[in-house]
Amino acid sequence: MVPWLGPDDPFPPVEHALGITSGAPGLLAASSDLLPWRLVDAYRRGIFPWYSDGQPVLWWSPDPRxxxxxxxxxxxxxxxxxxxxxxxxxxxxxxxxxxxxxxxxxxxxxxxxxxxxxxxxxxxxxxxxxxxxxxxxxxxxxxxxxxxxxxxxxxxxxxxxxxxxxxxxxxxxxxxxxxxxxxxxxxxxxxxxxxxxxxxxxxxxxxxxxxxxxxxxxxxxxxxxxxxxxxxxxxxxxxxxxxxxxxxxxx
Missing domain, CATH: 3.40.630.70 (Leucyl/phenylalanyl-tRNA-protein transferase, C-terminal domain)
Incomplete structure (x- = not known):
């Protein structure tokens, strides 16, 4: 189950991202916001956002990179x-x-x-x-x-x-x-x-x-x-x- 992040929730460890056998390898978390401070925190942890209009913000950390x-x-x-x-x-x-x-x-x-x-x-x-x-x-x-x-x-x-x-x-x-x-x-x-x-x-x-x-x-x-x-x-x-x-x- 991919965790949902509230405005103040930290990212889970990147090791918790979905694996290669899942339908979405590298998917780590989802949220409703794309706050700039969270973006910077994500990059420092090896995480990035990738999603489409109509979806929640999806956060990824694939392995390999x-x-x-x-x-x-x-x-x-x-x-x-x-x-x-x-x-x-x-x-x-x-x-x-x-x-x-x-x-x-x-x-x-x-x-x-x-x-x-x-x-x-x-x-x-x-x-x-x-x-x-x-x-x-x-x-x-x-x-x-x-x-x-x-x-x-x-x-x-x-x-x-x-x-x-x-x-x-x-x-x-x-x-x-x-x-x-x-x-x-x-x-x-x-x-x-x-x-x-x-x-x-x-x-x-x-x-x-x-x-x-x-x-x-x-x-x-x-x-x-x-x-x-x-x-x-x-x-x-x-x-x-x-x-x-x-x-x-x-x-």
């Missing part, structure tokens, strides 16, 4: 050429927190294979916008010719980034934003990005699953470290290119 280590980010030869082109072309920009609510709304509208509707509800946008104003949630945005072309958002606590969602209106725009984020996090020695659940797209970029116990052990330390600064631009891409931008041959 999908993560992406910045040092393991895979850049294919074709994408490497794209990043080098972005670095050279003034029409391309990477902006941080230029339009956080707009990124969330764009993620909500992005089509997802095998999904109908969205879990990024108005309630979700409101709650994460509160975290954004507190400096605990951020968007990384790819802009082309002065228009937002793609991006991502997530929660940043200490030296840990919890990725939430991505969107692209232009080919590779979300991957460019992710590469910028990866470069920035590498520079600040962030060891892990939480990707929550396994997808083939994340796996193609270097994501992999680890045991929930190992994930929880890591975030207990990482989330209490000094926070990452959140000012960077597309020069962060240099940190994901093996040889930087050495010559005209990189065009």
């Amino acid at each position: 999908m993560i992406l280590k910045p040092d393991e980010f895979k850049v294919s030869p074709s994408f490497r050429k794209t990043l080098k082109r972005v670095l050279r072309d003034e029409r391309w920009e990477i902006r941080v927190d230029a339009d956080f609510p707009g990124v969330m709304r764009a993620c909500a509208q992005a089509p997802r294979r095998g999904q109908r509707g969205t879990w990024i509800t108005a309630e979700i946008i409101d709650a994460y916008s509160v975290l954004h104003r507190a400096g605990e949630a951020h968007s990384v945005e790819t802009w082309f010719e002065g228009k937002r072309a793609g991006g991502l958002y997530g929660v940043s606590l200490g030296r840990m980034f919890f990725g939430e969602s991505m969107f692209a209106d232009v080919t590779d725009a979300s991957k460019i934003a992710l590469a910028g984020l990866i470069g920035h996090l590498r520079h600040h020695e962030v060891e892990m990005i939480d990707c929550q659940q396994n997808t083939s797209h994340l796996a193609s970029l270097g994501g992999r699953e680890i045991a929930r116990k190992a994930f929880i052990t890591h975030i207990r330390t990482a989330t209490v470290q000094a926070p990452v600064p959140w000012q960077f631009d597309k020069q962060a891409l240099l940190d994901v290119l093996p040889n930087g931008l050495p010559s005209e041959q990189a065009r």
Whole structure:
């Protein structure tokens, strides 16, 4: 039986989440509220919300957990050429927190294979916008010719980034934003990005699953470290290119 959380009830231990043989592996608890303080507490415990309109707030902690280590980010030869082109072309920009609510709304509208509707509800946008104003949630945005072309958002606590969602209106725009984020996090020695659940797209970029116990052990330390600064631009891409931008041959 999944416990129902009242406004002041703590989360149960993550080990109490439903197992792999259940119909909802990783489901830990449910509540009627999505209070910002509970959101932050959830992330620090390895828990995240995921639900649809008309459902209660459902809280999850799957085992295993999908993560992406910045040092393991895979850049294919074709994408490497794209990043080098972005670095050279003034029409391309990477902006941080230029339009956080707009990124969330764009993620909500992005089509997802095998999904109908969205879990990024108005309630979700409101709650994460509160975290954004507190400096605990951020968007990384790819802009082309002065228009937002793609991006991502997530929660940043200490030296840990919890990725939430991505969107692209232009080919590779979300991957460019992710590469910028990866470069920035590498520079600040962030060891892990939480990707929550396994997808083939994340796996193609270097994501992999680890045991929930190992994930929880890591975030207990990482989330209490000094926070990452959140000012960077597309020069962060240099940190994901093996040889930087050495010559005209990189065009």
